[in-house]
Amino acid sequence: MKHLKLSIFLLASLSGFAQNPAPAGPQVRAIALTGATIHVGNGQVITNGVILFDKGIITAVGDGNTPTNGAEVISVAGKHVYPGLISPAATVGLQEFASVRATLDYQETGALNPNVRALIAYNTDSEVIPTIRNNGLLMTQAVPDGGVIAGSSSVMHTDGWNWEDAVLKADDGLWLNWPGYFARSFDFDTFAVSLKKNEQQQDGINALTATFSDARAYADLKNPAPKNLKLEAMKGLFDGSKCLYIRASYGKDIIEAIKFARQMGVRKPVIVGAEDAGRVVDFLKENNVPVILGAMHRLPTLQDEDVYLPYKLPGLLQKAGVLVSLSYDGEWWRTRNLPFQAGTAAGFSGIDKEEALKMITSNTARIMGIDNVVGTLEKGKHATLVVSKGDLLDMRTNVIEHAFIQGRHLNLDDKHKRLYHMYREKYGQPDLGK
Structure with missing residues (x-):
């Protein structure tokens, strides 16, 4: 009783x-x-x-x-x-409360996890998802994080009973956190960011070189037995069916990451974050590498930079002929504000609002390889749209x-x-x- x-x-x-x-x-x-x-x-x-x-x-x-x-x-x-707007580089649906570990499902242990698939962790019951679609975001890229090779992302709808219902494109790309020349640290007492040389950078690059060399050799095998799940997950990088999303912020790191991808035979590298992309515009253009910028509503990286540089950067890249998309790069609680980043880009970059709109619709769809079905309102495409x-x-x-x-x-x-x-x-x- x-x-x-x-x-x-x-x-x-x-x-x-x-x-x-x-x-x-x-x-x-x-x-x-x-x-x-x-x-x-x-x-x-x-x-x-x-x-x-x-x-x-x-x-x-x-x-x-x-x-x-x-x-x-x-x-x-x-x-x-x-x-319908598209949010790339997001962990929406993969985490709910930052302070509650049981609600965080975007990261696995270990440094090299190409076989991890973010889509199976996508929680369609998340309270965050309805709030972002109320600002026009009808698709989001569920992205893993952590380690060096974090795993595969997938493009998900912001409505569905489960991840099988919500998925638009499964395993669209692999995510790599480039071992940068600098290591960034944050002092919680002074709230200051400091940089120092990353002494482990070369060790990290050597490990990546060995992994990608093995993966490329494995991809050449017709019927590998037994199958290696980690290397199986990387096969699409060499035939162009998957993007390689590389998180890199500083100019030197961006150049080194792109050169590494080309040397390893990766067909479709994409730079994510790219705070310093304005310094390497010509290199990005010459190599035809798209960029997914991180949060724009921030201070510039260096003290002597134009305070409005983060606002101007999308237009600077787009005018130079670089394919640009906007994101909050993992900051899931701010994802709903993505359309206002595009508005800021239009206000400060000297581009009109239709050009800025491309950065959260058609440009993003092209980068992800879903532009045949979404990104623009054209006959034959999905009726994924909003009325404002x-x-x-x-x-x-x-x-x-x-x-x-x-x-x-x-x-x-x-x-x-x-x-x-x-x-x-x-x-x-x-x-x-x-």
Whole structure:
């Protein structure tokens, strides 16, 4: 009887907690969004536009004269339609509370873990995921971290019952933390960052050289027996089916990392972080290496640099012909602010907002190899898109009113909204969301 009373008490307690909304069901009939300004994602803008999609696929995009063919018409006059935004280099879904170790699932023990797959740890029940899609982020790259070779990332939707439902592209690339020339340390007493020479750098590079040499030789074998799971996971680097994402910040490290990748026969290296990329623009361009920049809303790396350099860097690289994407590089709690980084880039880089939009849509899709299905709003691609009340890149007008992933109409409830309404009612405040 005592156990029964305890069970009833626990159930009653749990029922008081709000849950994430259920994932959306499949699209059941054609939908036409009419009257909006459509931002295609490739620089093109269509005013008073129409976008039609059925069975999760875009069937037409055009001006107000585009026929709707008996579809369910949703008037979004005066609103803005954008491709679903893509967050690269993220640990959203892999961690929930930084201070609770049991909720952290983005890192394995050991230094060389190419066989680790981040997608199987992606938690679709995370309370963080609904909050980022409410700013337009409908896809995220679940990325492992830790060690030297951290494992493989995958591109995930921000809606789904489980990771099998949510995955868009499995094992898109391998993540390498380059052993840099400098070792950075942080003093918690003075909050100062100091640099010193990394005495173990050459040992790290030697270990990587041996590992990549073995992996390349293994990739040449037709039927290896027995199979080596670590080397199997690296095979895609040499045939171009996987990217090699290399975290490197300083100019010297960026150059050395790219040269290493080329010498090892890696087909698609990508530099991540790249705080010092402005110093090696020509080298990046000559080698046709894309860049995923880390957090822009920060101070410059060096004391004598332009204080606005982090804001200007995306435009500087894009104008030079380097393929640029924006990220928060693992800072999962800030990922929801990614569109505002693009807005900052437009404000300080001398590029227009459609060019900045590419850095969180089509450019990112090209880097990940998913541009055939997402990244722009074009016929034949997935109907993964958002409708915003205003400019998506401005936090004052980024108000998502509709979101669709592969045509599935999402429930946009989240923990932030529930808390807002709860405390608004408690203190009798007006509803600012209207």
